[in-house]
Amino acid sequence: MGFLSVLSTAHQWIRERVSPGDAVIDATAGNGVDTRFLAELVGPRGAVYAFDIQEAALLATRERLAPLEDEGRLPALQLVLDSHERMAAHVQPKHAGAIAAVMFNLGYLPGADPTIITKPDSSIAALSEALALLKPGGILTCVLYPGHPGGDDEADAVAQWCAALPSTAGQAVVYRMAQKPTAPYLVAIERSRKRQ
Numbered sequence: 001m002g003f004l005s006v007l008s009t010a011h012q013w014i015r016e017r018v019s020p021g022d023a024v025i026d027a028t029a030g031n032g033v034d035t036r037f038l039a040e041l042v043g044p045r046g047a048v049y050a051f052d053i054q055e056a057a058l059l060a061t062r063e064r065l066a067p068l069e070d071e072g073r074l075p076a077l078q079l080v081l082d083s084h085e086r087m088a089a090h091v092q093p094k095h096a097g098a099i100a101a102v103m104f105n106l107g108y109l110p111g112a113d114p115t116i117i118t119k120p121d122s123s124i125a126a127l128s129e130a131l132a133l134l135k136p137g138g139i140l141t142c143v144l145y146p147g148h149p150g151g152d153d154e155a156d157a158v159a160q161w162c163a164a165l166p167s168t169a170g171q172a173v174v175y176r177m178a179q180k181p182t183a184p185y186l187v188a189i190e191r192s193r194k195r196q
């Protein structure tokens, strides 16, 4: 049968913690696969923020969500053309500290310019912002790509950042195929259920 892929695992861990009506964030919209997954989970009473620095990514994401809009199942949606390290500035005050899940899928947009990639400094800054926006018990997931140029340094930096988090901030886990060191892997943090 085999273990779930990293993306399916991220979706499963999020599905277990997100309810209809929640507010959630896709920090790397890309082609909108994760944004649509989040939109279906929170439903029309929920809210979804999706960030990307490429207009083409946000256009593709809007297109992927069009069927939900046609069916009246679209949550309140904000597609934000800005770096995720500034996500807190775009989140409504009522959602700060109340976000149920934030998804990151680092790297480059498939089919587009592979030199436009996420970078360690802005990714770590964004992850810190995301953690602060989560509600107690909320989850942050991040898929890392050690197998592409630049992705290895970024994966190391993110893994070190996770390992150094105080346990009072949350519980960090790594899901990785041990025999495939260059395969994508997943880190996730569940925010502490006690308010800090």
Ligand SMILES: C[S@@+](CC[C@H](N)C(=O)[O-])C[C@H]1O[C@@H](n2cnc3c(N)ncnc32)[C@H](O)[C@@H]1O
Pocket (backbone or CB within 6 Å): 027, 028, 029, 030, 031, 032, 033, 034, 035, 051, 052, 053, 054, 057, 082, 083, 084, 085, 104, 105, 106, 107, 108, 109, 110, 116, 117, 118, 119, 122
């Ligand atoms: C691997 S793709 C994401 C795939 C996407 N989650 C999906 O479901 O299709 C990574 C995306 O991150 C975007 N990106 C790169 N740097 C970024 C930044 N600083 N802030 C937000 N998005 C960024 C890229 O433009 C690219 O679209």
